[in-house]
Structures are given as C-alpha cells and as structure tokens.
Amino acid sequence: MTDWTSVVNQKTLVDRKTMSSPFPIYKTNRLVLRQFKESDLENVFLGLSDPAVIKYYGVHYTSREETQKQMDWFADLEKNRTGIWWAVCSPDQSIFYGAAGLNSLNREHMKAELGCWILPAYWGRGIMQEVMPFIIDYAFKFLGLHRIEGLVETENVNCKKAMAKMDFVHEGTMRECEIKNGEWISLDIYARIND
Numbered sequence: 551m552t553d554w555t556s557v558v559n560q561k562t563l564v565d566r567k568t569m570s571s572p573f574p575i576y577k578t579n580r581l582v583l584r585q586f587k588e589s590d591l592e593n594v595f596l597g598l599s600d601p602a603v604i605k606y607y608g609v610h611y612t613s614r615e616e617t618q619k620q621m622d623w624f625a626d627l628e629k630n631r632t633g634i635w636w637a638v639c640s641p642d643q644s645i646f647y648g649a650a651g652l653n654s655l656n657r658e659h660m661k662a663e664l665g666c667w668i669l670p671a672y673w674g675r676g677i678m679q680e681v682m683p684f685i686i687d688y689a690f691k692f693l694g695l696h697r698i699e700g701l702v703e704t705e706n707v708n709c710k711k712a713m714a715k716m717d718f719v720h721e722g723t724m725r726e727c728e729i730k731n732g733e734w735i736s737l738d739i740y741a742r743i744n745d
Contacts (some may be wrong), residue, residue, distance in 0.1 A: 573628070574692070576636075576684055582643060583636035583650075583681065586624045590637050593646035593669070594620055602670045606706040608730075627653055633662060638681055647672045650681050652689055652698070661697035662689060682716055690744040700740040703730075713740040 573585040586594075595617040597603050604610035611617040627633035635651030648668035655662040664685065666678055689695045700718055702709045714720070718740035726734035 574634075574688065577641060578680060580641065581647070581677065581680060582639045582641050583684065584639065584643070585628075586621060586635070586637050586649075588621070590646065591617055591621055593637075594649070597648060597667055597669050600670060603667050606703045606709065607667055624649075627651075627655075631655065631657075635665075636681075636685075638668070638677065647677050650678065650685055652685065652693075654699075655693070655695075659697070660695050661699060662693070662695055664689075664698050664700045678712065679715070682712075686716065686742065696744050698742050701737045702740060704736040704738050710738060710740070716742070718742045 575582065575584045577583070591614060595611060595614045598607070598609060598611050598617060598620060609620065611620065624635050627635060633651060633653035633655045635649055635653070637649055638647040639645060640647070646669070648666065650664075650666035652662040652664060664682075666681070668677055686698060689698050698718075700709075700713050702713060704723060710720070719742070721739045721741055723736055723738050725736045727737055728735050
C-alpha cells in the first residue's frame, strides 16, 4: 500500500461521524490529493466533456457554465456529509490529472460508492493505482465504513480489471438497469469489505 504523508496532522483528519475537521490533503512524491477549488472548473470541464472520459462515466457537460453543476456537487458532498472527492494533481499543482473519491455515503449501513476519472493524456501512468489505496484506506480507517462499492458499466473492461486488482469482488450484474444516451446499459457491482 502507498505510504501517504498527510499535509494535515493525523489528529485533525475528518471525524467519521461529523466530517467537520479540515479537508484532508495528502501527498506522495508525485501526487497531491486536495480539495477542489474554483480554478479547477476548466480542468473538470476538459475531463467531463472528453468523449474518451465520459464513454463510461455517468455525467458529461457541453459547456463550462454547465460544468459548474459538477463543482457544486463536489461541494455539496462535503456540506451534506454524503461523500468526499479529491482533485488529483502534481505536487506543485501545475498539472491536474483528474478526480477521485467517495459518494452515496450511507452512514446507517456504513458504505459508500467509489468513483474516479483521469484526463486521457495521463492514462497508463499508474496514477489511479496510487490514488485508490489511499481512498480505500481513508474510507475504512477514518470514515469507519464497512463496505465500498463500485458500479461499473459492463462494457468497461479496463475498469473491471482495475477493480479486481484492488481486491474488489464482482458480486453480479444489474442488467439493463439504466438508460444512457437513449440506450439501456448494464452495471456490474464490485465491492470490498473492511476486514
């Protein structure tokens, strides 16, 4: 597992019941995970308007103005304590790689859904392999979750391989459970339990 160094003191990490402490920022030698800021709008738009990124992603935007909905969603997750997403950047924050985090946080059932995307220029560089162990560790240790789920479009072979590498178990397929671009899609359910 990645050796993460916290920019914030371990004692100030988010309390798993209140999520009221400062936003947890983490860094490695080549990455920083930090809170989203207004200036990230352009990069979020570049990602979530790119056909390669949104092919298997649940949302897409056609303008910067429309992309503000995604920025509001990131902020609402924190405000409503229903999840947490990080901007994934280079250590000096000159390069924005993508985003990753947890949403659909259910405190009663101690579970959340995992999600991520990376700008295509940075695919194949092991960025998410470095990021995901931190998010999983954060979910289990600091949020006290018991279960993390990943819903993957059945056609998304690369993501399914990545889930398996992270020790997520394929639990089944929800056939034709959503409509995307006017067509039915199926979702594979992956999950990892906090042992």
